[in-house]
Amino acid sequence: MFIPGVKTQLDTNDKVIALTFDACGNPGSFGYDAELIDFLIKENIPATLFLNGKWIDANLPTVEQLINNPLFEIGNHGTEHKPCSVDGRSAYKIEGTKNVEEVFDEIELNGRKI
Template sequence: MSGKPSLRAIARAVLVPLAAVSLTLGLTGCSSVDTVSPETARAEGAEAGSLGKARRGGSGAVDCEKAKCIALTFDAGPGPATPRLLDTLKKERVPATFFLLGKRHIERYPDTVRRIADEGHEVANHTWSHPRLTDVSDDRIREELDRPQRAIEKITGHRPRLMRPPQGRTDETVSKISKELGLAQVLWSVTAKDYETNDSALIEQRTLEGADRDGIILLHDIYPGTVPAVPGIIEQLKKQGFTFVTVPQLLAPGVPVPGEVYRP
């Protein structure tokens, strides 16, 4: 066996410490945890020889080593405006990742959940009632994550493989339980803070200012200003040469690893 370090070891040695520092700075109050960047995930997948085919990938195979990829993600839905958002995504042929909230959302809009899956988007988990997972008991963490898993599977026939912790707050305990439930954690690189404004122009501006290659955009399809901002965001990012992908497509040929925390 060669004494040279593997590509995985090199990638983790260089990229993971930087990501961990970034996470600590970017998420107020969040415990420091190691994160994996899309670039590292792709390198690990390439070394392992993984095909990394994204289930219901939306736009098909995309090589994000060559393409200027970005992932559009939506939290805390679905809601009344989600069908309008889906119309826009379908028209523009843009796949997205939806981190769905259980209470008053998944249970209230099962037809929309089904449509999200049927139209090729990635259906993911955003807990049942949106607590800070770092502030609750192990049993509560497990319940908050497992209940949406079961609800989504009942509607779509598939259990999610991704989850986003509310407010991005995670730690070793959350990671351990996520791993037990087969869930990888996904954070973000840019947010429009659409929870604090209904100004669609401002939401678009903030999103475009933060957009970068391998980025993960965080928006919410439950606030009045967000869905109207999406057509402009898509138009401008396409003009800048971005290719829209789901989060699993962004990581391919790597695949989401349960328990890991992914962040650009």
């Protein structure tokens, strides 16, 4: 069973790759690789950009440009960048969500922001 709207395959016989990039920042730093984004635009290369809520808040003018560029598909990378769990399990030294409500908030609140 798949979630509606989630792509699991492409209808093509061509050899293709999907480029995906996470925009989530680090503690105290929410920059991004403008040179990479400019290259993708210059070369007309599509990509999916997964945006985190904190990164969105720190980069509103850039977010508006990315969302309005047809080369980029925007994905949800969570509100707080917490690994989704129902028991607080961490990943990469990041504490996870502790219950279903926190999982919902992590995903839904950022979805509304996007």
